[in-house]
Amino acid sequence: MDIKKLRLVLNSTGEAGNLSQLNLAPNLLETFIPGYGLISKFILDTFGFDIGVVVSAGLLIFATGTAWKYVSKLAWTFLNQYLVASVYFDDHDDLFPSVLAWIADQRVGRVARRLKAVSKQGSSPEEDDVGEMDNDPAELFHFGRWAAKVPPKYEPYFGSYQFTFGYRFFIFERGKREKSSSPWQPRSEEEHIVLKTFGWSTAPIKALLVHIKQWSIERENSITVIKRPQSKEIRRYQGAWSRVTSRPSRPMETVVLDPEQKEALIADVNEYLSPASPRWYAVRGIPYRRGYLFYGPPGTGKSSLSFALAGLFGLNIFVISLLEPTLTESDLMQLFNNLPRRCIVLLEDIDTAGLAREEEKLDDTTKDKKEEKDEKFSAADLAKELRKTAGGGRRGGGGGGGSDDLKPGISLSGLLNAIDGVASHEGRVLVMTTNHPEKLDSALIRPGRVDMQVAFTLATKHQTREIFSRMYSTDHDTGPKKSVIGITVTSNGHSPNGTAGKLLTNNHKIGEAYTRDEIEELADKFADLVPEGKFSPAEVQNFLITRKKDPQRAMDDVALWRDQLLEAKERKSKIVFVQ
Numbered sequence: 233m234d235i236k237k238l239r240l241v242l243n244s245t246g247e248a249g250n251l252s253q254l255n256l257a258p259n260l261l262e263t264f265i266p267g268y269g270l271i272s273k274f275i276l277d278t279f280g281f282d283i284g285v286v287v288s289a290g291l292l293i294f295a296t297g298t299a300w301k302y303v304s305k306l307a308w309t310f311l312n313q314y315l316v317a318s319v320y321f322d323d324h325d326d327l328f329p330s331v332l333a334w335i336a337d338q339r340v341g342r343v344a345r346r347l348k349a350v351s352k353q354g355s356s357p358e359e360d361d362v363g364e365m366d367n368d369p370a371e372l373f374h375f376g377r378w379a380a381k382v383p384p385k386y387e388p389y390f391g392s393y394q395f396t397f398g399y400r401f402f403i404f405e406r407g408k409r410e411k412s413s414s415p416w417q418p419r420s421e422e423e424h425i426v427l428k429t430f431g432w433s434t435a436p437i438k439a440l441l442v443h444i445k446q447w448s449i450e451r452e453n454s455i456t457v458i459k460r461p462q463s464k465e466i467r468r469y470q471g472a473w474s475r476v477t478s479r480p481s482r483p484m485e486t487v488v489l490d491p492e493q494k495e496a497l498i499a500d501v502n503e504y505l506s507p508a509s510p511r512w513y514a515v516r517g518i519p520y521r522r523g524y525l526f527y528g529p530p531g532t533g534k535s536s537l538s539f540a541l542a543g544l545f546g547l548n549i550f551v552i553s554l555l556e557p558t559l560t561e562s563d564l565m566q567l568f569n570n571l572p573r574r575c576i577v578l579l580e581d582i583d584t585a586g587l588a589r590e591e592e593k594l595d596d597t598t599k600d601k602k603e604e605k606d607e608k609f610s611a612a613d614l615a616k617e618l619r620k621t622a623g624g625g626r627r628g629g630g631g632g633g634g635s636d637d638l639k640p641g642i643s644l645s646g647l648l649n650a651i652d653g654v655a656s657h658e659g660r661v662l663v664m665t666t667n668h669p670e671k672l673d674s675a676l677i678r679p680g681r682v683d684m685q686v687a688f689t690l691a692t693k694h695q696t697r698e699i700f701s702r703m704y705s706t707d708h709d710t711g712p713k714k715s716v717i718g719i720t721v722t723s724n725g726h727s728p729n730g731t732a733g734k735l736l737t738n739n740h741k742i743g744e745a746y747t748r749d750e751i752e753e754l755a756d757k758f759a760d761l762v763p764e765g766k767f768s769p770a771e772v773q774n775f776l777i778t779r780k781k782d783p784q785r786a787m788d789d790v791a792l793w794r795d796q797l798l799e800a801k802e803r804k805s806k807i808v809f810v811q
């Protein structure tokens with residue numbers, strides 16, 4: 233279209249505002265819309281109405297819109313290239329969920345018209361999500377109905393969103409792309425986020441990210457993030473570790489140990505993690521790493537203490553079980569090489585290292601180990617095993633795959649290589665646990681690899697007492713505080729052997745609150761009835777959990793439970809299921 237023709241576009245003789253001025257030359261309209269002349273003549277003759285004005289206006293609006301789109305796209309590309317700073321990260325990055333959560337929490341996230349609902353299948357809703365529990369204690373609690381009240385969480389859907397932060401304009405973009413995978417791999421998508429702002433410097437975005445990290449840490453202050461090895465198939469694409477869950481940090485006081493032992497451990501970890509330590513180690517040429525060995529029978533608190541340490545020091549915890557059947561030495565190396573600078577690595581069952589490869593007797597040794605474990609198998613262990621199986625955890629679940637050519641088992645040298653690797657000299661806290669310290673090779677526990685050993689024993693009187701007291705107390709402050717119990721059934725004062733029931737004048741009904749002093753008194757008496765060094769804290773805890781609303785019932789039942797469990801242990805029963 234030449235300029236002369238364009239000039240014909242408008243009848244520019246009339247006054248502004250008169251629609252007829254917009255009437256495009258019929259010749260031009262004929263060029264765009266074949267047959268236009270005939271149609272317009274027909275309408276003019278029949279209805280006396282000139283459609284030229286309407287058609288011209290429509291065409292003009294269309295042309296202006298297209299031009300605007302084109303020009304703005306050009307301008308945006310130019311701006312993006314020369315005047316916009318951006319920071320990208322993909323969904324493997326720890327920042328990804330934090331940024332999404334932060335955006336969702338901002339006005340931009342709340343008013344966005346395109347949201348992605350996130351409700352994980354089978355995830356357990358938090359009480360906070362539903363508000364107060366209005367479950368009638370007299371009725372059975374129906375989890376499904378309760379969980380149905382939980383609204384899903386919402387995130388901004390894929391696309392671009394603008395927001396301001398500290399008087400500065402930002403753009404948040406969420407996108408996805410197909411991951412480059414080999415033809416025989418299932419197709420998958422990878423998400424990414426881009427944060428943009430006007431200017432040549434990324435400093436404002438970096439400051440925003442620091443703010444988001446702090447916001448996220450404050451929000452998750454009491455949360456411990458637990459990571460386990462990613463399944464083999466996706467490890468290559470999504471990193472070695474996957475975030476299995478995050479759960480409320482375990483308070484250190486809930487792990488009952490010898491106070492001195494606990495204090496010494498906490499002080500040691502604290503000293504090691506202090507910001508001045510890396511330099512101290514570097515100046516003296518000592519590798520900056522610290523290893524701990526937690527050993528003792530099953531159910532004595534080794535894992536619990538590791539989780540409590542993670543909560544106390546605000547570290548993520550990376551859990552590897554050497555009993556995981558698909559774990560190979562190269563996997564172990566890869567896992568250690570992909571640890572962050574500061575974290576706790578919980579390496580469970582280290583006594584299995586060297587069993588398979590070095591002796592080439594995997595079947596026998598696994599069988600032996602299983603038999604040994606079975607001998608000590610108690611109800612608490614059984615529950616724990618079931619939990620692990622259900623959660624796809626330690627034994628086989630998390631690994632996936634399991635190709636036939638895998639030779640499971642980690643040799644001792646493989647384990648040593650992994651924990652001594654260069655990448656592991658960087659501030660991680662290594663906690664190794666075992667039920668069989670006597671089986672450990674001295675090379676594994678030499679100073680430098682294991683710097684402190686913590687022995688866990690079957691429950692002492694102090695532990696039994698503390699576990700009881702914590703089970704029934706809601707408040708550990710001094711003073712005559714009220715403790716637990718809130719249901720309205722009357723205790724029948726049942727006492728199987730007639731002794732324990734007499735310990736407390738049975739004038740308490742369930743539903744009455746016990747004072748702190750009363751609970752302490754009961755705790756002393758309970759600890760007197762449980763022999764020292766016979767039961768694991770897990771067993772004691774398990775017994776009490778089934779009577780968690782009724783300390784008097786625990787007192788009534790303890791003697792029978794104790795005798796049955798002792799007898800069963802003496803008979804070396806394979807599974808002791810005494811409640």
Ligand SMILES: Nc1ncnc2c1ncn2[C@@H]1O[C@H](COP(=O)(O)OP(=O)(O)OP(=O)(O)O)[C@@H](O)[C@H]1O
Binds near residue numbers: 486488530531537666
């Ligand atoms: N010392 C303890 N103080 C408080 N609770 C304990 C203690 N020991 C065990 N428990 C309780 O028993 C359960 C099992 O404990 P945990 O998993 O820490 O034992 P573990 O020694 O790691 O066992 P395993 O060797 O089988 O892995 C947990 O629920 C924990 O609360």
